Amino acid sequence: MLRALVVLLLAATLAVPAPARAGWATPAAGQTQSGDPEVIFTFDDGPDAKHTEKVLDALAAHDVSAVFFVVGWRFQRGDLARSRRLLARMLDEGHIVANHTMTHAQLCGLAPEPLDKEIGQAREILEREAAMPVPWFRTPYGAHCGKLVEALGRHDLAHFHWDIDPQEWQGKSAKVTAAFVIRQLARLNGRAVILMHDTKPATAAALPEILSWLRSENARREAIGRRPIRVLSGADLAAEQAKPTLAWIARAADAGRDRLGELLAATVP
Numbered sequence: 001m002l003r004a005l006v007v008l009l010l011a012a013t014l015a016v017p018a019p020a021r022a023g024w025a026t027p028a029a030g031q032t033q034s035g036d037p038e039v040i041f042t043f044d045d046g047p048d049a050k051h052t053e054k055v056l057d058a059l060a061a062h063d064v065s066a067v068f069f070v071v072g073w074r075f076q077r078g079d080l081a082r083s084r085r086l087l088a089r090m091l092d093e094g095h096i097v098a099n100h101t102m103t104h105a106q107l108c109g110l111a112p113e114p115l116d117k118e119i120g121q122a123r124e125i126l127e128r129e130a131a132m133p134v135p136w137f138r139t140p141y142g143a144h145c146g147k148l149v150e151a152l153g154r155h156d157l158a159h160f161h162w163d164i165d166p167q168e169w170q171g172k173s174a175k176v177t178a179a180f181v182i183r184q185l186a187r188l189n190g191r192a193v194i195l196m197h198d199t200k201p202a203t204a205a206a207l208p209e210i211l212s213w214l215r216s217e218n219a220r221r222e223a224i225g226r227r228p229i230r231v232l233s234g235a236d237l238a239a240e241q242a243k244p245t246l247a248w249i250a251r252a253a254d255a256g257r258d259r260l261g262e263l264l265a266a267t268v269p
Contacts, residue, residue, distance in 0.1 A: 023144030065233035072122035098136035174205035
């Protein structure tokens with residue numbers, strides 16, 4: 001059953017500071033609603049033939065729903081059949097598929113026309129491949145500038161930023177990556193979005209360790225009466241923005257991808 005429904009993207013709203021140069025408001029997904037520490041897992045740049053499947057396996061083993069920010073070129077060259085299978089698996093297992101541009105370009109270095117093309121063409125391809133709306137967006141490199149903000153307005157999109165970046169994309173090892181994320185989660189008080197990359201071997205190797213730590217840490221916290229670290233899905237975030245229609249959201253999840261698509265279309269900012 002599809003569990004993850006939709007994150008209503010917030011232009012200004014998560015709990016560990018993001019890089020100052022990024023310019024996007026944090027916390028990236030708003031304040032904790034439960035009062036517990038809350039975390040959302042997101043993955044950029046795939047689907048990748050070598051590593052995405054391992055990431056999906058780890059998420060499935062721990063019953064975690066994530067958001068995958070996908071690049072459009074993956075469906076124009078390379079192993080197209082594998083990319084399509086991985087995208088289908090993401091959707092079938094309740095993850096959200098989102099837009100990460102066409103070619104992972106530095107958008108603030110582009111003129112308005114190619115900037116619009118990077119966003120719009122990727123959205124068109126991903127909606128065709130997913131057979132459902134793909135209204136969520138994350139800019140490569142966390143780029144922020146006036147013309148990008150204007151472009152997102154033209155496309156009716158808001159940026160989905162992050163709060164915790166282990167920078168495994170710089171070649172850091174799985175051990176270092178896992179240790180960094182676990183350290184941030186251990187002291188988390190509010191809500192945070194984690195940025196990782198399902199194209200990197202360090203991500204695929206570190207994620208099971210991170211999720212296993214979360215499980216054991218929450219068991220420890222339960223035993224001593226301390227607040228757990230909640231792992232939020234898109235459905236959880238959507239519910240905050242659509243409380244009057246929660247019954248309909250539940251029916252949409254049960255009905256599958258068609259109604260999920262209708263809901264996604266209805267939540268475009």
